[in-house]
Every structure is written in C-alpha cells, then in structure tokens.
Amino acid sequence: MSAYLHSRGAALGLPISGTFELTARCNFNCRMCYVHQNGPDLAEKELTAAEWLEIGKTARDMGMVFLLLTGGEPLLRPDFPEIYTGLVKLGLIVSVNTNASLYNEKIRQTFLCYPPARINVSLYGGSEETYGRLCGNASFEKVVKNLRSMKEDGLQVKLNVSLTPYNAGDMKKIDAISREIGLQTKSTAYMYPPIRLTGKTGENAGRFTAEEAGRVMAEWDALRDPEEEFLRRAENFRQNRKAIEADECADANGTGEGIRCRAGRSAFWMTWDGRLMPCGTMPVEEDAPDVRREGFGTAWKRVREYAAAVRTPSACRGCPDRENCPACAAVCKCETGKFDEKPCYLCEMTRSRIRTVLRIADEMERNREK
Amino acid sequence: MTIRYEFVKREIAGEYFLVPIGNAAKKFTGMFAMNEVGAFIWDILPDAENDRAVVKRILEEYEVTPEAAEADVREFLDKLREMEIL
Secondary structure, three states, X not given: OHHHHHHHHHHHOOOXXXXXXXXXXXXXXXXXXXXXXOOXXXXXHOOOHHHHHHHHHHHHHOOOOEEEEEOOOHHHOOOHHHHHHHHHHOOOEEEEEEOOOOXXXXXXXXXXXXXXXXXXXXXXXXXXXXXXXXXXXXXHHHHHHHHHHHHHOOOOEEEEEEOOOOOHHHHHXXXXXXXXXXXXXXXXXXXXXXXXXXXXXXXXXXXXXXXXXXXXXXXXXXXXXXXXXXHHHHHHHHHHHHHHHOOOOOOOXXXXXXXXXOEOOOXXXXXXXXXXXXXXXXXXXOOOOEHHHHOHHHHHHHHHHHHHXXXXXXXXXXXXXXXXXXXXXXXXXXXXXXXXXXXXXXXXXXXXXXXXXXXXXXXXXXXXXX | OOOOOOEEEEEEOOEEEEEEOOHXXXXXXXXXXXXXXXXXXXXXXXXXXXXXXXXXHHHHHOOOOHHHHHHHHHHHHHHHHHOOOO
C-alpha cells in the first residue's frame, strides 16, 4: 500500500509522507549527530504545537498519509503528547524516532491509547560507559528498561544502530539486546557530515574512516545474518557488479540520474523552525521554503521543483558497485557540496564493505567444506 | 449501526481508505482500501438502523437496481462484520 501510494503521489505531485522535526534540542550530545543543537533560545524558535497541527492538517488535506516525528529528541517537548495525538487523530499513520531515555508514564499512556505505527529507538551501545563516551549521557539501563516496557505493551519497536568508533566495540552486546528483547534492528556505519550544523562538507568527527566503516558494516552483517542469508548477500554483491559491468547503458560520461528515492517527489522533511526540505540530511539552503511565511502548499511546490532539478554524479551511473552503494543525492551534497560530484568516501566505504563481505563469505564456505 | 473501532476515512488521490487509530490501531495494521460506494456506506453507517436502511440510501444516491444495491451492501457489511468492525 505504501509503495503504491508513493508511486501515485510521485506521479501526481502529492506529499504522501513527511517528517516533522519537532525540535533540534536533545538531551544527548552524540558525536556524529547532524541535527541537534542546544541553545538558550532554541525552544522559542520552534514551531508551536498549534502550528504543527495546522501544517499537519494542510499536508493531510494534500495527501499526506505517513508521518515520522523526529528531532533532536521529540520527547523532550512537554507538548509532545498533544502534538502526537492531534496528528494521529487527523488520520495519519505516525511513527516516532526517539532515544527512549525520556519515555515516561505519560507518553506510555499516550502510546497505549494511540499506538504509533512504529517507534524507532536509537540504541547507542551496550553499557553506561559507551553511552557516556558517545552520547554524553549515561542512560543505557534506562533505555533498555524502556525498550522492554514498550515491547511488553505490544508496541511496534525497531532499533536503529549507528556504528561509530565510540561504540562499535559493543556490537555483540547490542546484537544480544536486540535478540533478547526481539526487536527488528537496522544498522549503519555511514554517518552524514553534519553540514546543517557546521556548513562543512565531507567531515564528521564522530565517524570511522571510509575503509573502517565498510569493514564494520560487513562485520555487523556477519554477526546478524543467518549464514545462508549472509552467503546470499555476498552472491548478490557479485551478481550486481557483473550486471552493471555488462550494462552498455551505464555511461559514466553522460548526464547523472535524478533523485531515485522519494525525497521531494512524494516525501518531504520539515525542520524544527519551519523550513521545508526534500530530505533532512541535505543542507538547509538560505532560500529553502519557509512554511510559516509561504504556507505549506507553496513550499511543497518549491521543494518539488528543487528536487526535480537535482542531478547525481554521472560517474555513479557507470560504477560497477552502483547497486551495492548507499550513495544518494543528499550524500553527494553532504560529502562534496554538490549533488553531482562523486562522494569518494562512499566509493571507498562500499568497496571495503564488499571486500570484507566476500572475504568472510569465503571463510564460511571453506569452513563448510572442512 | 455501531462501528466498534476508531477509524479515520481518507480520500487520497481519488481513492478511499480507512486509517485505524486508537483501539483500531491495536487490532489492525495498515489501511483498508474502499471504493466510492464503500466510502458512502461508511459515512451513513452510524445513522443507519439496519442493512435495509443502508440499501435504501444507496438506491436514493445511485442509479442502481435493488438487487445490485443489496449485493454491494451485503458484501461490504459482511466484510466489516467478519473483521468485527461492525
């Protein structure tokens, strides 16, 4: 249903899904974060609950079905239950991103009355020490307790795991928590440069080198995947590469492709201070639409026009690892400052990941033969 | 007739859907798609005393034979009862 509606939305220019970044504030201070800010007057600049609900209603009337509430840490807002409940009652399918450290009885009761489609919890490590080192907030026990409570209440919970030099040593502990509580889990070691905060491209002080990131992602896959699935993953990497090498249309000198995902086609991201973007990882340009000033309809039209003009690097079209690489328009912009310049960090990370997956797969196959 | 769960009816890109919220979101995942007649029936259900009243309203609204109206209403309401929505 979601894929069908997004496809219809892209064809008709409808904003089928959206993200509301309710706040940039966070009670954590993660080293690799690209959003969070802490300042004395930030709360005053945020959209009010009434504004979020009014914009939600307009977007709903224009076609929005799926909504993700994120931050910063959205549960930091005292009016979160009011905003959340109001948006659900509009007939939106609402998911919530949270670090789960501020989950309390009031929010629990809100979620029990109106269950979110999904709660995406970022799990940052397997100990208080790791949380302190990476997030500046030793909340590990609290987070795990809250994860158990959500699960026991029958809420839909998914774990998101960002692997960095500060927590990758906890990979096995994170995996064990995920399995013990029984949570769907997604992980990456790719951390976007925090261009929205620093204005600097290609840098993230909290991330691995590209080679390390690729290796860690492969090691995570080996830890999580059942052996058969991991071997299939390795085979897919090989086959994808062969298919692209044989693709006569893969012209590295031609025009780059447009945006391949839903960003700015059937999806949008709205920042905590009311700017409308195709995607939250892209930098907020000076002339980015301001929903408070222009209204949602005009802002969405401008976002679509902006996204339609984007071209990704022509070099990526002919790359044999294209289908194995998570590079996208936003990644290119954050890594290089341009949508159409090849993001070398991604090239190196992807090659490292493939190399490591193939090496581990070879070892698995050799062990099977023994 | 009494609808036992909380849904919001939505029209998206010319199609109709029921989005489960609250108690309905605990029981059902995803949305239900409906055609235009289904959406019409959904709207009149709370004020309709019984199945016959729904058929009567369909005949007032659409140019359709009583047999076809009865069949459409039966099919739609049977589905709702099967899912314990009605």
